[in-house]
Amino acid sequence: MSMILETFGLTKRFGATLAVDSVSMRIEQGEIYGFIGKNGAGKTTLMRTVLGLALPSSGTYRLFDGLNAREAGRQIGSLVETPGFFKNCTAMENLERFSRLYGADTDEVPGILEMVGLGSAGSKKVRQFSLGMQQRLGIGIAVIGHPAFMILDEPVNGLDPAGILEIRNLILELNRKEGTTFLISSHLVDELSKIATRYGIIRNGRLVEEITESELLYRCRGRLRLVVDDPYRASALITGQYPAVGIEIRHHALLLDAGPELAPDLNRLLLAGNVSVSSIGTEDASVESYFVERIG
Amino acid sequence: MERLIGFEFRKLFRRPAFYVCMGITVLLTLLAALTSYFFLVFIMDIIPDSEFMGDALIEAGINGRAYLMNAVSNGNVITILAVFIALFICEDYTDGAAKNVIGRGFGRVEWVLARYITAFVAALILTAVAMLSGFAIATIIGGPGEGWNIGTVGLIGLQVLLILGYTAMFTFFSLLVRKAGGAIALNLFVPAVITAALTLADTFIDSETFMLQDFWLGSIEGNYSLMVLTGDFEQEFFVTAPITAVVYLGLFVALSCLIEHRRDV
Ligand SMILES: Nc1ncnc2c1ncn2[C@@H]1O[C@H](COP(=O)(O)OP(=O)(O)OP(=O)(O)O)[C@@H](O)[C@H]1O
Ligand SMILES: [Mg+2]
Numbered sequence: 139m140s141m142i143l144e145t146f147g148l149t150k151r152f153g154a155t156l157a158v159d160s161v162s163m164r165i166e167q168g169e170i171y172g173f174i175g176k177n178g179a180g181k182t183t184l185m186r187t188v189l190g191l192a193l194p195s196s197g198t199y200r201l202f203d204g205l206n207a208r209e210a211g212r213q214i215g216s217l218v219e220t221p222g223f224f225k226n227c228t229a230m231e232n233l234e235r236f237s238r239l240y241g242a243d244t245d246e247v248p249g250i251l252e253m254v255g256l257g258s259a260g261s262k263k264v265r266q267f268s269l270g271m272q273q274r275l276g277i278g279i280a281v282i283g284h285p286a287f288m289i290l291d292e293p294v295n296g297l298d299p300a301g302i303l304e305i306r307n308l309i310l311e312l313n314r315k316e317g318t319t320f321l322i323s324s325h326l327v328d329e330l331s332k333i334a335t336r337y338g339i340i341r342n343g344r345l346v347e348e349i350t351e352s353e354l355l356y357r358c359r360g361r362l363r364l365v366v367d368d369p370y371r372a373s374a375l376i377t378g379q380y381p382a383v384g385i386e387i388r389h390h391a392l393l394l395d396a397g398p399e400l401a402p403d404l405n406r407l408l409l410a411g412n413v414s415v416s417s418i419g420t421e422d423a424s425v426e427s428y429f430v431e432r433i434g
Numbered sequence: 435m436e437r438l439i440g441f442e443f444r445k446l447f448r449r450p451a452f453y454v455c456m457g458i459t460v461l462l463t464l465l466a467a468l469t470s471y472f473f474l475v476f477i478m479d480i481i482p483d484s485e486f487m488g489d490a491l492i493e494a495g496i497n498g499r500a501y502l503m504n505a506v507s508n509g510n511v512i513t514i515l516a517v518f519i520a521l522f523i524c525e526d527y528t529d530g531a532a533k534n535v536i537g538r539g540f541g542r543v544e545w546v547l548a549r550y551i552t553a554f555v556a557a558l559i560l561t562a563v564a565m566l567s568g569f570a571i572a573t574i575i576g577g578p579g580e581g582w583n584i585g586t587v588g589l590i591g592l593q594v595l596l597i598l599g600y601t602a603m604f605t606f607f608s609l610l611v612r613k614a615g616g617a618i619a620l621n622l623f624v625p626a627v628i629t630a631a632l633t634l635a636d637t638f639i640d641s642e643t644f645m646l647q648d649f650w651l652g653s654i655e656g657n658y659s660l661m662v663l664t665g666d667f668e669q670e671f672f673v674t675a676p677i678t679a680v681v682y683l684g685l686f687v688a689l690s691c692l693i694e695h696r697r698d699v
Contacts, residue, residue, distance in 0.1 A: 236534055241437060
């Protein structure tokens, strides 16, 4: 697997503020890396630094296994914070200008407009665009020239529900068909969890956790929760009958890695073993609450 | 670099404001010619026996050569450039296009140079429009004028150099502040403030031979207009003026590269 991005102790200061604090992150080819953190955590700053828009205070980064900055930059499409364009020009003219600059095929411009849902607004001045339309154009500019790596900072900001779905599908399609790697920040963690293959959590500029999609699913899996009078005896009984089921004891509660279909059998087993069960239910840790707990 | 220049040229030539600026230059030139024409006609009216004198007066005041020499001030080229360059450069930052340039791996310094080249081309076109329209309008009114020689070409060349020096300064200020409002303010007021400060300093230095003003773009432009008006050219001026203009040009380009090359976008 080739490395698309590696940062080594990347740090960015603004005066006394440590916006990015020695972050070492790695993104492999084909990944969709979800970048999560609360407002002011340093997501945008890290993205800007990696894009060369901001210069690091210390630390380094490597793109595409050490390709030089110019060549690497040509293969990165980005939308950071607010989209950048020429407001006095039409969407079509904007895409054409940047296509020429990037050495991309201008014949693809109508297709890009269609792809980001601006098919009928191509000849409208960007100044007259709504927030969501501007965002769509920003994504359109980012995909010019089929970049191998896309850095998207809150890409669905301002989009309507249909737009969010369209962009999600666009990202998944580019990822599957062209093998495009993504670094995406978003506050909509439920939405992000529909596409991300790995997550990085940033808090006060520090990358505090990296977790894969499957680890996340495992940690957020629904568990069966039983409240009993004697949890240790109950635990022993259950292990005797179902050795594969993981058990965690929390005060009088047992948390089992099992689905609700097991509940009646467990209830019978425990009653037969003289353990009284006062409640049985499922405990579902949502992806959202998992992240909310960690972003600080 | 070629792609950056192509990008900047497209920005320039697809910009309605650029053509509006050309139109304003022509209009101001026309206005200047008409104003002096009617002024001279008015003078002829109050001076008796002016039938013959009058035509000569008009030809002396309004002719192709004189208007070619004075094209830059008649067409207000410098003021127009001060505003236009600020709008042209700062838009990249206020509308965010800069992110799409630097973020795609284009070099900061290369981009600065591409924008300088474009700004110079814009300035040359605007100056040419002012000169050609001035020459045409004045020739229609009072003939092509007399005294054409190699010096005329030299003066035009010097005028162009001064414009390029100004353009370099305006581009520098625009890159420095990145906001059109602030850049326009700097472009319009800083030269005036410097001229005033140097004039003041010169009165303190009080030297016959050395004047700080002789080394300032704004004062040179002022001296140029004065000399064209009086027809009294100092030899020395033709040496110091072009050198000073070129030095300023180089200085501002170098300063711009220096401030941009490690600056966050
Ligand atoms: N140009 C700047 N000058 C000074 N401080 C800055 C600058 N840009 C960012 N910061 C500071 O750096 C920190 C990180 O900001 P950043 O924009 O990266 O956060 P973020 O994670 O993108 O937040 P959000 O979710 O709100 O977009 C903040 O404390 C912010 O105030
Ligand atoms: Mg941000």
